[in-house]
Amino acid sequence: xxxxxxxxxxxxxxxxxxxxxxxxLYPLITLIIDSFSMTLGDGSRxxxxxxxxxxxxxxxTFLKAFKNTIIYVFLAVGLETVLGLFLSIVLTHKYKGFTAxxxxxxxxLMIAPIVAGLIWKFMLSxxxxxxxALLVKFGLIESTSxxxxxANPNITLISVVIADVWLTTPFMMLMFLAGIQGIxxxxxxxxxxxxxxxxxxxxRIIIPNIKPVLFSALIVRIIxxxxxxxxxxAMTQGGPNNSSELLSVHIxxxxxxxxxxxxxxxxxxxxxxxxxxxxxIFRKKINN
Amino acid sequence: MQTLQKTKIKxxxxxxxxxxGLQTVHFLKKHTNRGVIFLKSFVKLAMxxxxxxxxxxxxxxxxxxxxxxTLTILVEGGSPAExxxxxxxxxxxxxSGYEIKIDSVPYSGVYDKLKAEIDAKKATHDxxxxxxxxxxxxxxxxxxxxxxxxxxxxxxxxxxxxxxxTIDGELLGLPTWTNSKILLYRKDLFEDETNKxxxxxxxxxxxxxxxxxxxxxxxxxxxxxxGMYGTSVFGQTGGDAVSSWLxxxxxxGANPLIIDDNNKVLVDEKPYVESLExxxxxxxxxxxxxDYLSIASTETAELFNSGKLAMQIAWGHxxxxxxxxxxxxxxxxxxxxxxxxxxxVPGPWYQVILKDSEKKDVAEEYLAFMYDKNEMxxxxxxIAGRKSVFEKYTNNEAYAHIDAISATLDGPQTQNxxxxxxxxxxxxxxxxxxxxxxxxxxxxxxxxxxxxVEIENIMNN
Numbered sequence: 001x002x003x004x005x006x007x008x009x010x011x012x013x014x015x016x017x018x019x020x021x022x023x024x025l026y027p028l029i030t031l032i033i034d035s036f037s038m039t040l041g042d043g044s045r046x047x048x049x050x051x052x053x054x055x056x057x058x059x060x061t062f063l064k065a066f067k068n069t070i071i072y073v074f075l076a077v078g079l080e081t082v083l084g085l086f087l088s089i090v091l092t093h094k095y096k097g098f099t100a101x102x103x104x105x106x107x108x109l110m111i112a113p114i115v116a117g118l119i120w121k122f123m124l125s126x127x128x129x130x131x132x133a134l135l136v137k138f139g140l141i142e143s144t145s146x147x148x149x150x151a152n153p154n155i156t157l158i159s160v161v162i163a164d165v166w167l168t169t170p171f172m173m174l175m176f177l178a179g180i181q182g183i184x185x186x187x188x189x190x191x192x193x194x195x196x197x198x199x200x201x202x203x204r205i206i207i208p209n210i211k212p213v214l215f216s217a218l219i220v221r222i223i224x225x226x227x228x229x230x231x232x233x234a235m236t237q238g239g240p241n242n243s244s245e246l247l248s249v250h251i252x253x254x255x256x257x258x259x260x261x262x263x264x265x266x267x268x269x270x271x272x273x274x275x276x277x278x279x280x281i282f283r284k285k286i287n288n
Numbered sequence: 289m290q291t292l293q294k295t296k297i298k299x300x301x302x303x304x305x306x307x308x309g310l311q312t313v314h315f316l317k318k319h320t321n322r323g324v325i326f327l328k329s330f331v332k333l334a335m336x337x338x339x340x341x342x343x344x345x346x347x348x349x350x351x352x353x354x355x356x357x358t359l360t361i362l363v364e365g366g367s368p369a370e371x372x373x374x375x376x377x378x379x380x381x382x383x384s385g386y387e388i389k390i391d392s393v394p395y396s397g398v399y400d401k402l403k404a405e406i407d408a409k410k411a412t413h414d415x416x417x418x419x420x421x422x423x424x425x426x427x428x429x430x431x432x433x434x435x436x437x438x439x440x441x442x443x444x445x446x447x448x449x450x451x452x453x454t455i456d457g458e459l460l461g462l463p464t465w466t467n468s469k470i471l472l473y474r475k476d477l478f479e480d481e482t483n484k485x486x487x488x489x490x491x492x493x494x495x496x497x498x499x500x501x502x503x504x505x506x507x508x509x510x511x512x513x514x515g516m517y518g519t520s521v522f523g524q525t526g527g528d529a530v531s532s533w534l535x536x537x538x539x540x541g542a543n544p545l546i547i548d549d550n551n552k553v554l555v556d557e558k559p560y561v562e563s564l565e566x567x568x569x570x571x572x573x574x575x576x577x578x579d580y581l582s583i584a585s586t587e588t589a590e591l592f593n594s595g596k597l598a599m600q601i602a603w604g605h606x607x608x609x610x611x612x613x614x615x616x617x618x619x620x621x622x623x624x625x626x627x628x629x630x631x632x633v634p635g636p637w638y639q640v641i642l643k644d645s646e647k648k649d650v651a652e653e654y655l656a657f658m659y660d661k662n663e664m665x666x667x668x669x670x671i672a673g674r675k676s677v678f679e680k681y682t683n684n685e686a687y688a689h690i691d692a693i694s695a696t697l698d699g700p701q702t703q704n705x706x707x708x709x710x711x712x713x714x715x716x717x718x719x720x721x722x723x724x725x726x727x728x729x730x731x732x733x734x735x736x737x738x739x740x741v742e743i744e745n746i747m748n749n
Binding site: 061238 | 523577578582590710717
C-alpha cells in the first residue's frame with residue numbers, strides 16, 4: 001500500500017530541484033555554452049565550435065599547469081595518506097597526553113588555506129624564514145641560501161606541496177581514525193594469538209578493513225587537491241616561470257585577469273571532465 | 289473435536305486480530321493522509337518563502353537605492369587610499385549629506401571586483417581608487433571626469449598623469465598620487481671615509497651616489513660584504529618585476545615600451561637586450577640576494593630596512609618607512625641614467641567613477657572634494673598627484689624623496705606602459721616568465737625573440 005504517491009514525492013523534491021537548477025545546472029550549462037563560444041566586446045557570444053578546446057590543448061602554459069596539477073595531486077595526496085594513516089594508528093592507542101597531542105595535530109585544520117600559505121611563505125623565505133635557519137643550525141645545509149624554496153623553479157612545486165600536506169594531513173588522519181575505531185577488537189586479539197607482528201596487523205587487518213573509508217578519503221582529497229588555489233596564490237602566484245601554477249590558478253588568470261571567457265570555460269570543462277572520470281573510477285572501486 | 293475447537297478459537301482470534309490490524313491500518317491511513325496534507329501545505333509555504341526571499345535579495349543587490357544616502361567607495365585595504373577616505377568621510381557627510389561607505393579589499397581584489405561589476409553592467413560601488421595599469425581593461429565601465437574639476441586644477445597634474453588616464457580622448461580618472469622608482473641608499477655607508485678610500489683604490493674613481501649603470505654596478509659589488517648585499521634584483525612573478533626591468537629598458541633607449549602605436553612589437557630590440565644583460569651581470573657579480581626570483585618591492589624594502597642591502601631601487605614612498613627604520617641613514621636620488629638618460633615607468637593611482645553608478649553626480653562631487661584633499665596623501669604616503677603639493681614639499685629634508693621623484697618624472701625617458709587591454713596578459717603570461725628565465729641564465733636575445741612571437745599571437749587573437 002503506497003502512503004506517499006508520486007506527486008507528493010515530486011513536491012518533496014521540488015525545493016532541492018530548484019536549488020540544483022539555479023546553482024548547479026544553470027551555471028554548468030552556461031559554462032558548456034561559453035566553452036564553445038567567443039565573447040565579443042559588446043558582451044555577445046559567437047559560436048566557435050571546438051576552437052577553444054584546440055587552443056587549450058595547444059597552449060604550452062595550459063599543458064604545463066595540467067602536468068603540475070597531476071604531480072601536485074600525486075605528491076600531496078600520497079604523502080597525506082601515508083602520514084594520515086601513520087598518525088591515526090598512533091592515536092588509536094591511548095596513553096598519557098594523547099588527547100592533547102591529538103588536539104595539537106588537528107590544529108592546522110582550523111586555519112584558512114590562504115593564511116597557511118602566507119605563514120609558509122614567510123617560513124620558507126631564505127632571508128627571514130625559520131626553516132632554513134633551523135636547517136643551518138642543525139648542520140643540514142651550509143647557508144640559508146642553499147635551498148631557495150620559493151625561488152628555485154625546480155622545487156617550488158614541492159614547497160607548495162609541503163604547505164598543503166601540513167594543512168590537510170589532519171583531515172586524512174581524522175577519516176582513518178574513524179575507520180580504525182570501527183574495527184572489531186576480536187580481529188586484533190585473533191591476530192595476536194596467531195603471532196602477527198604490528199606491521200602485519202597494519203597491512204592485513206587495518207588497511208583491508210578501512211578500505212571504503214580509504215577510498216572515500218582519497219576521492220575527496222584528490223578533488224580538493226586538484227582544485228587548490230589559495231595556498232598557491234599566497235605563496236608563489238604560480239611562479240617562478242609557471243613552475244608552481246596549477247590549473248585552478250591558470251583558469252582564474254584566464255577568466256578574471258584576461259577576460260578570455262571562452263578559453264577559460266573550455267579549460268574548466270576539461271578539468272571537470274577529468275575529475276568526474278576519477279570520481280567514477282573510485283566509485284566503481286568502492287562499490288566493488 | 290478438540291482440533292476443530294482449537295481451529296475455531298484460532299480463527300476467531302485471527303479474525304479479531306485481523307480486525308484490530310485493519311483498525312490500525314485505517315488509523316494510520318487517516319493520520320498519514322493528514323500528515324501528507326500537512327506536508328504538502330508546508331512544502332508549498334516553504335517554496336513560496338524561498339521565492340520571496342530570493343526575489344527580495346535580487347532586488348536589493350546594489351548601492352543604487354535612491355532612498356539611501358550612502359556613497360560606496362572601493363579601495364585597497366591598508367593603503368593610504370583607505371586611510372584618507374576614512375579621515376575625510378565625516379567632513380564629506382557634513383558637506384553633502386552623504387555617508388561614505390568604504391569597501392577595502394587586497395590589491396588584486398580591487399581589480400577583480402571592478403572587472404566583475406563592469407562586465408555584469410551592475411555597479412555595487414560608485415567610485416574607486418585604481419592602479420593606472422587597469423585603465424585599458426576597465427575603461428568601458430568608467431565615466432569621464434574632465435568636467436569634475438576646473439582647467440586650473442587640470443593643469444596642476446604632475447607630468448604624464450593626464451596621458452595615463454586618458455583613453456580614446458576621455459580623461460577617466462583624477463590622480464590621487466603618482467610615483468616612480470628612485471634610488472634609496474645608505475647615506476652612512478657612502479659617506480664613510482674608509483669606504484671612500486677603499487672604493488677609489490679599487491675602481492679608480494670617487495665613491496658617489498650612483499647615477500649611471502656602471503656606477504651602480506660597481507657600488508653594488510663593492511658593498512656586497514660582511515653579510516650585506518649591494519642591492520637587489522626584482523624577479524618575482526608579476527608586474528612589479530616587469531616594470532622594474534622596463535625602467536632599465538627605458539633608460540637604455542626604449543620608447544615607446546614593448547609595442548608602438550601601430551601595434552608593432554619592439555621587445556626584441558637593443559634596449560631590451562641590454563637591460564636584461566645588465567640585470568644578469570648584477571646576478572653574476574653576486575651583488576644581489578640569491579632568491580631574486582621571489583623578490584620584489586616589499587621583500588627588497590624589508591631587506592634594506594633590516595640592514596641587508598646598501599641600496600634599493602624602490603618606489604619613492606618607501607623612503608618614509610626606510611627612514612623610520614634607519615633614522616638619518618637613508619638618502620634618496622633620482623632613477624639611474626642609462627645611455628638615453630633618466631627613465632622610469634610611473635605608477636600613479638587614480639580616483640574613478642563607475643559608469644553604471646546611479647549616484648554619479650554625488651560621486652563627481654566626492655572626486656572634486658578629494659582632489660582638494662590631495663595633500664593628505666603626502667602626509668600619509670609621502671606622495672601626491674598635484675604639482676602644487678609636490679612643490680610645497682620640495683627641499684623638505686623629511687621628504688627627501690620628493691626631489692628625486694620629481695627629477696625622475698621629468699626624465700627624458702620616463703614614459704607610461706602601453707595602454708592596451710591585452711597589457712595584463714602580455715605582462716603576466718609573456719614578460720614575467722621570460723624575465724625569470726633570463727635572470728636564471730637563459731640567453732636574453734633568444735628569449736626576447738620568442739616573447740615577440742607570443743605577444744604578436746596575443747595581439748592577433
